[in-house]
Amino acid sequence: MPIASERDVIRSELRWGLITAATVGVIFIAILSAAFAWQMNPPSNVEFIDPKTLHLSDEFTEANLGTQVQGDAIAIRMIASQFAFLPRCVVAPRGRPVTLRLASPDVIHGILVTGTNVNTMVVPGYISQVHTTFTKTGDLLMPCHEFCGMGHSQMWATVRVVEPEAFKADAQGKVACAQP
């Protein structure tokens, strides 16, 4: 580009400023439409639970952990603690909406489910909640993804996604992984 005068410089700067604004604008609009049109939002239900009495709480007592069916709703409750998930294996049906609820009694943990977009931190003091629908069957790896101490590498669980026909609740509405 020829630069004869300061005005040329300023004009080229303005041109580039417009390109920058347009680029940033397009990115922002993409995020905006994903958030509003597809409801692609981060997991953010601010919900307290006392980590010191987690196992005595109504929701996270041992009997309530794992997969529970109530009418159409499917909830999966897990405790993330140093250095294991409780339960270590949970079942979910393919193609139906599922709500994961996790809490920690000790330090910060986090989860992702490989091959899906399920991802959340598990912060002591809060219930982490993720809504998802699994699209493929199989045993998915669900590791702890936040450093939680020396045993962190050994902390993982399995999400067993089964065909909807194979997903059968017992009398209490519970579904558990079959013992191998």
Place this chain on the structure above:
Amino acid sequence: MRSLERLTLAHLWTGFVAFAIACLLGVWQMWVRSPLTAPLSTPDRYYQSVTAHGVSMAYLLTTFFVMGFGYYVAETSLARPLPGKRWAWIAYGLGLTGGLIAAIPILLNQATVLYTFYPPLTGSALFYLGLVLVVVASWIWCAQMLVAMAQWKRSHPGQAVPLAMFGTTANAVMWLWTTVGVAVEVLFLILPAAVGLTETIDVGLSRTLFSWTLHAIVYFWLIPAYIAFYTMAPEEAGGRLYSDTMGRLTFVLFLVYSLPVGMHHLFMDPEHSTGFKFLQMTLTVLVAVPTFLTVFTISASMEIAGRLRGGKGLFGWIATLPWERPMVLATGLAFFMLWFGGGGGLINMSFGMNAMVHNTSWVTAHFHLIFGGTVVIMYFAIAYTIWPKLTGWQSPNISLQRLQIWLWAIGMMVMTLPWHWTGLQGQWRRIAAFDYSNPLIASWGPWVIVSLIGGIILAVSALLFVWNLVTLHRSSSPRFAVGEVPYAEAVHPPGRLPASLNGFGLWNVIVAVLMLLAYGYPIAQFFIDPPPQAVVHRLH
């Protein structure tokens, strides 16, 4: 200027020694994570090594480099002695002492909490105390930069502060704002827990305060690289800076937009609502602007240089640039890697999309690429440019400098591209050992080995860098012409500037308003409706 040279060299050498150690630790860590059998591999040692690697890279290399380079810029760009040089040495002593104090518990495995401050896991109080001293040292540096610029302005009324110093002072102002978050977290939450004064801790509040610091700290590391882009690279290329105003605008935008955005590190956290996450995401989008402005201005400046050297046509000027000069080469490679690192960052901050990559190797790849590929590669180039002026010796063999920079760039790409890929497939972070008997994890194995090769190339480059600097202390080549100023002139040197582009008063007010907006309620919520606290887990 003997005393300035000693001061600068002391800081830069301290940083680079920490850097070299951290590089070697990094290679070992990658070896441990790979399917190959590494020596001495236990989870304890792995996390101890990660802690030492992170602390050395993120806190020691950077802080000492920023301080040392800042002193050099203040004295050379303002062409007057640095005010209060005794304070600079006091700060150096404090920082060095702090670093050594923090190293003790790390070596004793009593601070294996990684380099992020995420209670309720807490390390030894000495670890935090040492790092506080490093930060206090950097605050003294900030005060000196502010005083140096104020004194210069007083004796040069109406004149534009030289761009290199404007950027340095912008960094000092930003750093003062940045450190407030982590300082409050460490002094009021973590240290009382670490010494046993408190038994429980508000984890959400701690994470929120740390996030305050977490994004802007990266810009604290990055601004010296940008100062080099604007003032050193065009000079080394034999051109002019296309626009001085764009440089000022860039530094001001970094100051404003790097702070109220830290919550994008907490997108996956349960202690904040979607609304504030969305607000900080919006502000994060804007932090891309100064980088776009820089890409334009520096490309245009390089084009001037290339055309002055006879380059013709649309792209012909690129070929005629003096790529044999380390500063020009590093700038080109840094820009190349910035596309990948910056592009990855745009995905990280894309709100819902963050769930795809949060806490996977993708993130590790992103920040290594930004840190190594844009920040540290420019630290090399700055060192190669100013070292001859500090020691008085020229390099006997500049091709070794080029080789070192090339190795670094190649190693960085070879290491981080596989991490991006395995991260997308769900490979998670902070793992001491992968269970390669799992078929999914086994499928990542070859890529982990490729990244290990990248790491080895990086370590070789780091050692070569140290060697190259050593040769600049005992060269037999002719002595360098001392007193040459390495800063580029602008095509249209700034005459009278509006006060807003020659100082930070207005911008401080804007930062205060934005921080109140972005962090006011998110922090206040922990006091309005306190969440249940977690029991402190001491690792010592």
